[in-house]
């Protein structure tokens with residue numbers, strides 16, 4: 001379900017943006033517009049949507065328009081043109097009272113610099129959004145305790161921000177955003193001020209938290225590794241425009257432009273790609289009930305393969321048979337596939353990182369089965385498939 005729908009959004013900075021807007025619509029770039037009108041283009045016509053429960057990362061270099069875009073989403077900045085539908089309501093058009101209400105109840109925001117009140121306790125900071133909403137003290141502190149425990153800060157309620165490390169302060173920032181139980185979290189470079197190791201921990205914790213809470217998260221980052229790690233999808237921006245919207249795999253494997261290609265060229269794709277993104281569809285599969293060794297052998301010959309996965313009709317994996325065993329069974333007139341089925345297989349779940357697959361494939365005498373949580377055969381990986389997929393991604397392998 002679509003949660004946020006941004007359509008042709010424009011933000012031009014300056015007192016009379018009309019001329020700049022029409023130049024923009026005629027295809028002028030932001031430098032030309034600035035030179036001729038003195039107006040800066042923050043966002044120059046951006047369209048994308050965010051699905052309910054997804055983490056979308058807005059990524060781009062400094063000045064590409066990420067912050068402006070996200071501030072338009074909850075109208076901390078008024079857009080110049082375009083629409084922002086949130087649950088079917090155009091945020092760009094609502095009255096200021098409605099806006100206040102939507103902002104307080106639907107959106108939570110987490111900032112890079114934490115923006116905590118130094119003279120309030122951790123619990124009071126976490127409860128701040130509820131205080132604004134007029135929730136009475138006892139109730140809001142109760143809620144603050146609950147969200148602080150969700151972000152791993154139980155026991156720190158009465159401390160002051162200065163007594164906390166950077167990572168812990170940002171957890172308070174996150175707790176404060178979560179306390180109002182918003183549908184949408186806007187996170188502006190939320191982890192960028194943290195040390196690399198703490199930053200990685202926070203990314204992991206955000207993913208854990210998201211598994212439990214299923215918020216819609218718009219996360220700004222200028223860091224590609226972060227975007228690839230936490231984004232269900234990435235919106236890549238350049239000069240106020242969107243260059244590509246896609247899953248991390250799509251951005252890596254099918255860069256839309258030379259710019260995206262350059263952007264991602266230093267990524268170690270073996271760390272980002274998963275078994276799911278490099279596997280092949282299991283194109284030849286035997287079925288125990290219907291296929292005997294002869295039929296299985298024929299299938300293998302037709303496909304030019306030397307082993308065949310065998311599943312039930314519902315695709316749950318039973319095992320694998322080799323061409324040699326099938327041939328032998330056929331020659332002895334054995335028409336039961338079960339007798340030559342190897343059931344003890346190495347399998348991996350779809351989210352296994354590609355970097356781990358080489359080691360697993362090294363000593364495996366047959367292809368590697370990618371199996372879902374419900375034991376269904378989702379795909380097949382052989383060393384060649386893996387290398388080809390990585391080569392297609394092109395870089396660093």
Ligand SMILES: Nc1ncnc2c1ncn2[C@@H]1O[C@H](COP(=O)(O)OP(=O)(O)OP(=O)(O)O)[C@@H](O)[C@H]1O
Nearest residue numbers: 013040041042061062063064065066067068069222
């Ligand atoms: N208040 C403002 N007045 C004029 N121009 C602005 C204003 N805010 C942003 N801009 C311009 O809009 C463009 C986009 O800036 P924005 O801060 O959104 O980019 P960003 O991608 O978030 O960059 P950063 O990562 O450095 O924050 C820049 O050219 C910037 O100079």
